[in-house]
Amino acid sequence: MSPPEGYSKASPGxxxxxxxxxxxxxxxxxxxxxxxxxxxxxxxxxxxAHDHCLFYMISDTRxxxxxxxxxxxxxxxxxxxxxxxxxxxxxxxxxxxxLGYAKxxxxxxxxxxxxxxxxxxxxxxxxILQDAHMLxxxxxxxxxxxxxxxxxxxxxxxxxxxxxxxxxxxLLYLNMTRPDITYSVQHLSQFVTxxxxxxxxxxxxxxxxxxxxxSIGLFYPSSGSFTLESYSDADRGVLSRxxxxxxxxxxxxxxxxxxxxxKKRV
Numbered sequence: 001m002s003p004p005e006g007y008s009k010a011s012p013g014x015x016x017x018x019x020x021x022x023x024x025x026x027x028x029x030x031x032x033x034x035x036x037x038x039x040x041x042x043x044x045x046x047x048x049a050h051d052h053c054l055f056y057m058i059s060d061t062r063x064x065x066x067x068x069x070x071x072x073x074x075x076x077x078x079x080x081x082x083x084x085x086x087x088x089x090x091x092x093x094x095x096x097x098x099l100g101y102a103k104x105x106x107x108x109x110x111x112x113x114x115x116x117x118x119x120x121x122x123x124x125x126x127x128i129l130q131d132a133h134m135l136x137x138x139x140x141x142x143x144x145x146x147x148x149x150x151x152x153x154x155x156x157x158x159x160x161x162x163x164x165x166x167x168x169x170x171l172l173y174l175n176m177t178r179p180d181i182t183y184s185v186q187h188l189s190q191f192v193t194x195x196x197x198x199x200x201x202x203x204x205x206x207x208x209x210x211x212x213x214x215s216i217g218l219f220y221p222s223s224g225s226f227t228l229e230s231y232s233d234a235d236r237g238v239l240s241r242x243x244x245x246x247x248x249x250x251x252x253x254x255x256x257x258x259x260x261x262x263k264k265r266v
Contacts, residue, residue, distance in 0.1 A: 003015070003016055004027065029070065032071065033068075036068065036094075037055075039090075039093055040055050040066065041055075043086070043089060044057050045057055045064075045066065053067055053068050053069060054066070054067055055067075055068070061078075062077070062078055062079055062082060063077060063078045064076075064077040064078070064079075064082045064083070064086065065077065066086070069106060072105070072106075073090070073096070074102055074105055075087070104123075107121055107123070107124040107173070108120075108121055108124075108176065108177060109121065109122060109123065109217075114222065115221060115222060116219060116220050116221035116222045116223075117219070117220045117222075118217055118218070118219045118220075119177050119217045119218045119219075119220075120177055120215055120216065120217025120218075121174055121176070121177050121178070121217065122214045122215045122217075124170075124173075124174060125174065125210050125214040126214060128167070128170050128171075128174070128207065128210070129207060129210065129211055129214075132167065132204070132207055134204065134207050134208070134211065135211075137204075137207065137208050137211050138208060138211075139208055139209070139211045139212025139213075140205055140208035140209045140211075140212060141209070141212070142209060143180060143181045143183070143184035143205070143206050143209045144183075144184045144187070144202060144205055144206065145202075145205060148202060150187060150188075150190075150191065150198060150199060150202055152190075152191060152194065153196075154196055154198035154199065155196030155197035155198030155199065155200075155201070156196055156197050157194060157195075157196055157197075158195050158196060158197060158199075158200055161192075161194070161195050163200075164191075164192065164195035164199060164200055164203060165192045165195070167203050167207075168185065168188050168189050168192055168203065171185045171188070171203075171206060172185055172189065174210075177217045177218050178216060178217075179250060179257055179260040180213075180216065181206060181209070181210070182248070182260055182261065182262050183246075183248060183262045184202075184206050184209075185206070186246075186262040186263070186264070187202075188202060188203050188206070190264065218256070218257055219256070220256045221254075221255075221256070224254040224255060224256070225254045225255075226253060226254055227253075227254055227255075228251070228252070228253055229251070229252040229253075229255075230249060230250070230251045230252070231249065231250050231251075231252075232247065232248065232249040232250075233247070233248050233249075234246065234247045234248075235247075245264070245265045246262065246263070246264055246265070247262070247263055247265055248260075248261065248262040248263070249261060
């Protein structure tokens with residue numbers, strides 16, 4: 001490894017002699033990522049400007065994508081031969097371990113079939129319910145009670161606000177496969193600075209809804225059209241009187257949800 005920045009005792013051209021495993025060094029993750037990115041770009045990949053963990057190669061007839069998390073890599077492509085060639089290339093450089101078709105990645109379950117690919121976070125939902133001691137709770141039919149409008153002054157301050165922040169953080173990650181709770185989680189995330197009992201009650205209502213629908217996810221068929229559709233809406237209710245507007249959108253490609261968001265605008 002090269003001497004770290006700010007270390008002036010090393011002469012030009014000298015390197016560090018490691019006395020421990022590379023994984024035991026603070027620089028390890030950064031050096032590994034830098035080397036891995038360099039080799040992928042040399043292969044022809046382009047690193048996404050929006051998500052630096054995503055790399056892609058696109059031509060008129062072929063598509064290959066790669067997602068990296070620490071030392072875990074997920075590959076997807078339009079041609080099996082392209083994926084196999086990339087795995088051979090990476091194995092020559094880093095000696096990788098091929099785990100076959102992905103079934104579970106970063107809390108997301110992937111179920112493959114002839115009809116298509118189904119993504120869900122059922123185990124992640126059950127883990128959240130277990131940590132909140134709500135595995136035996138009564139299910140709710142909606143993410144939030146109809147007509148509920150939370151305010152910063154609703155309820156009394158929580159004695160343990162970190163519990164609320166941890167829960168909202170986990171629900172934000174659950175949004176990856178659950179567009180149905182996007183609005184609810186966005187509403188709850190506005191109060192992480194000073195959560196109250198009313199905010200916590202609303203958060204537990206979301207958990208009750210998840211208890212009744214832990215397996216809901218996203219399905220992407222193996223065949224279909226490439227028609228792009230987009231829908232949007234705005235909440236002009238109570239919040240609009242305070243100069244605040246909630247907007248939301250959902251984008252579908254061939255009938256499959258590919259992007260969604262709820263945002264507060266002032």
